Amino acid sequence: MDFQFTEEQNILRDTIKRFVETEISHELVVEIDEKDMFPDELLKKLCDLGFMGMNVPEEYGGQGGNVIDQMIFYEEISKRLPVLAWAAGNIMLYGNNIIATNGSLEQKQKYLPKLARGELKFAYALTEPNAGSDAVSIQTKAVQKGDYYVINGSKMFITGAGIADIVVTNTRTAEAKFDGITDFVVE
Numbered sequence: 649m650d651f652q653f654t655e656e657q658n659i660l661r662d663t664i665k666r667f668v669e670t671e672i673s674h675e676l677v678v679e680i681d682e683k684d685m686f687p688d689e690l691l692k693k694l695c696d697l698g699f700m701g702m703n704v705p706e707e708y709g710g711q712g713g714n715v716i717d718q719m720i721f722y723e724e725i726s727k728r729l730p731v732l733a734w735a736a737g738n739i740m741l742y743g744n745n746i747i748a749t750n751g752s753l754e755q756k757q758k759y760l761p762k763l764a765r766g767e768l769k770f771a772y773a774l775t776e777p778n779a780g781s782d783a784v785s786i787q788t789k790a791v792q793k794g795d796y797y798v799i800n801g802s803k804m805f806i807t808g809a810g811i812a813d814i815v816v817t818n819t820r821t822a823e824a825k826f827d828g829i830t831d832f833v834v835e
Contacts, residue, residue, distance in 0.1 A: 657720055660702075664724040667697070672728045680731065686811055687732045694736055695766020703744050708760035710744070738808040739763060742816050743770035746831065755833060759814070771812035773803040773834075783818060784826055790819035797821075799832060 653661065671693060680687055694700065702717050704710020711717075718740060725733040743763045747755055762768045779785035788801025799819055806815065815834045822828025 653716070653720070657717060660717060661720050661724060664699075664721055667694070668724060668728045672732070677729050680729065687729065687735060690729070690732050691735050692766070694732075698764075700736065700739050700744075700766040701764030703740055703748070704760050704764040705748060708748075708756060709764040710760065735808070735811075738770050738772070738812070739766070739768070742772040742808070743768060743814070746770075746816055747833070750831065751833075759833070768813045769808065769811050771806050771808035771815045773806045773809070773815050773817040775803060775805040777802055777804055783829060786818055786820055786829065788817070788819045790821050790830060790832060792821075797832065799834070 671690060679685070698711070699721060701710035702713040702721065703715075704712070706712040721740075722733045722737065725736065743759065747759050747763070751759070759768065763770075774783060774786070775781045776786055776788060779787060786801075788799065788803065790797045790799045797819075799817065801819070803817065806812075809815065813835065817832045817834050819830050819832055820828055821830040
């Protein structure tokens with residue numbers, strides 16, 4: 649089994665390294681850390697360069713990359729500014745991966761092109777006051793009322809909530825302990 653990066657992955661790594669060296673100075677890292685700033689401008693630059701579409705299927709405007717491509721991205725960014733890797737990860741993991749893997753065709757058509765262009769920020773709402781991050785113990789309920797659902801419950805520690813356009817929210821739609829957990833895309 650060959651564990652070497654492909655030529656494209658080596659180019660990706662070199663491109664990200666150049667971005668880190670030219671765009672993320674040590675002084676900027678200290679400022680972001682000391683002021684507890686969200687790296688909006690750097691995230692926008694990554695979006696403008698197309699990085700947020702790296703794991704979006706090509707038919708939705710992305711590059712169709714895989715998990716190795718993402719790990720190269722996260723590793724190189726995290727060497728200098730982990731919070732930027734986290735911010736990008738909210739888009740790529742909570743948006744791109746969840747929608748591409750589990751979304752309906754309508755959701756894929758609606759969200760994936762915008763995600764690939766970096767036009768949306770996602771967050772993920774799992775953790776609850778009485779359940780922690782134990783998905784099978786969540787108590788937030790979603791009840792169908794005609795052609796829509798009503799969601800009631802409490803979430804906490806929502807990664808990216810303060811900047812998100814959309815929150816993927818875990819809910820319980822049935823009483824069975826291991827069945828009936830449904831994620832909703834909440835704008």
